[in-house]
Amino acid sequence: MKQKLIYILLLFTSIISYGQVNLSLETDKSEYNGRDIINLTIVLELNGGDLEQQSVFQLPDLSKFTIIGSGSVTNSFMDPVTNTVITEKITRLALEPKKKGKIRIGSVLVTVSNKIYKTEPFEIVVKDIDKKSSVHAAAQNDVFLNMEIEDREVYQNQPTIAVLKVYSRNMDNLRKVKNIQLPEQGNLNVHPVHFRKSEIDPSDMGGNMASQVIAVFMVFPNEAGYVEVPAVSASVNTLAHKNKILSNKVRLNVKKLPEGSPESFKNAVGNFKVDIYCPTKEKAEVKKPMHVVVKVSGEGNLSDMKLPGIEASPDYEFFNPKITSKVYPGKVGMKGEIFANYIVIPKKLGTISIKTEDFSFFDPGKKEYVEVPSEYLTTHTFSHEQVLESRTTVEKVNEYTNNFLETVNTPVLKTNSFKVKEKNKFNWNVLFVNAVILLSLLVAYLLFRNWQKKRSLVTKTTSSESLGSVAETEEEIRTMLKTDITDYFNYLKNLKENNDHAKFFETVEELDAEVRNQYFQSSSKDFIQFLENYKGSHIAEEYRKLSQKIQVEKYAPVKSEEGIDELFNTIVNLYSSISK
Structure with a gap:
């Protein structure tokens, strides 16, 4: 009886251990x-720390194929x-593939804890294609994207770094990869770190392919459990075609935040200060109204x-x-x-205290919650009335002067620049300097009047010509300052065609100035x-949109020819209308 029990236990143990090893072999498509x-x-998955892989993967017969690259990763x-x-x-x-038709792919073998596991064989279909396009197809399909995430076990809202690399047998194909689109998904937030291309590694994947890092970004999963990061897409651009390529997907193990979080905790993970x-x-x-700013600083x-936010109060x-x-x-x-920026309106006289809401965050380094005092x-x-009474005579004069300058402001003379700034203390040195200036002006005026009287005795009377109005004078000065902006348009066109983007945006700023x-x-x-006052709200709105578009294109990590062409046409049309 004892021997039967031992036999049954051994049988169940072998069945359980067999279920703890999963081996699979698959292709991305069947045709x-x-x-x-x-x-x-x-893919070999070992569920249990006591399992040990004793042999490498024994590949099936791949003589009907040419192996152009390989890579391995362990998580x-x-x-x-x-x-x-x-x-x-x-x-x-x-x-x-070396030939067309149905090709059988055999089993992969591996030995784990003294047992041999294998995959099931299957078939794929390789169709014939036009010989003229074979060279082009081979060149395009010889480009691969691979997303690498080293730290795949994080807490909710804790970031992990993802690195996007491109592989190809032909180094020239690496520069053709453009229009990188980072993944978007509801259960994670993605923020780019940079899109700078690294130096090319000519001997990656066993020396068969060249590789290059083309993007680095942060992934913030916002829910616990297994979260799959979607594939990153990019395009391979040539003179005749534009192909889309996708990277692999990566699964993250997102740990749930510890229990016992404070009531003030929402979703802040990192280290912060208020x-x-x-x-x-x-x-x-x-x-x-008065301005109040609540600043949150830190990293996470x-x-x-x-x-x-600001805590509500009857005050x-x-x-x-x-x-x-x-x-x-x-x-x-993110650091x-x-x-x-709040607008706060006090409701009572005297001392009031504006308080921030309770706040706390989870520190993944210390693995504990931290409460921040209000x-x-x-x-x-x-x-x-008290504010008016507390003002000095100089402050009142300054206020009246500022109101006057704001009221009579014109596009010809920027009177806002002459506004008088408020001073907490009276400056006697300024008063003395102003008195000296006024006295000097009075003396100069008296001398000028005396000289003018003497000159009137010896000068002949001449007919005076009209000096014209202020508007006419302004128009004359504007005509003298006016520049032929078509020279800028021709220069910008040459810079655009030569892909000199830095000089292009520098010239746009000069044209605008x-x-x-x-x-x-x-x-x-x-x-x-x-522009809104003298050219119309439509022109003013177009100018504002163009300014934003220039900044977006200027600091875009990847600049497209279509975007630069569209920006150039908009600049020519708008500035031609403004400069009429």
């Missing part, structure tokens, strides 16, 4: 055309459900986290903030600062206002 590249993928992670170690070994072969302050030094007035999922009311950010890729996430901004509010100078406008913001 191919002529010299299409066949991607053969071998290990802990299954949170069964609490077992899972080791995944993946080998990929790039094959080129500050609140008033950007201006003006006195707060009851029922008048800064671009995707829910920001702490004040506030409106939805305007969000601005200064964020760039760091070592363990920088995010500013929430920050306070204490300010003293005054009535309108030249046209603004014709209308005596020093900044783009003032020029938009001027």
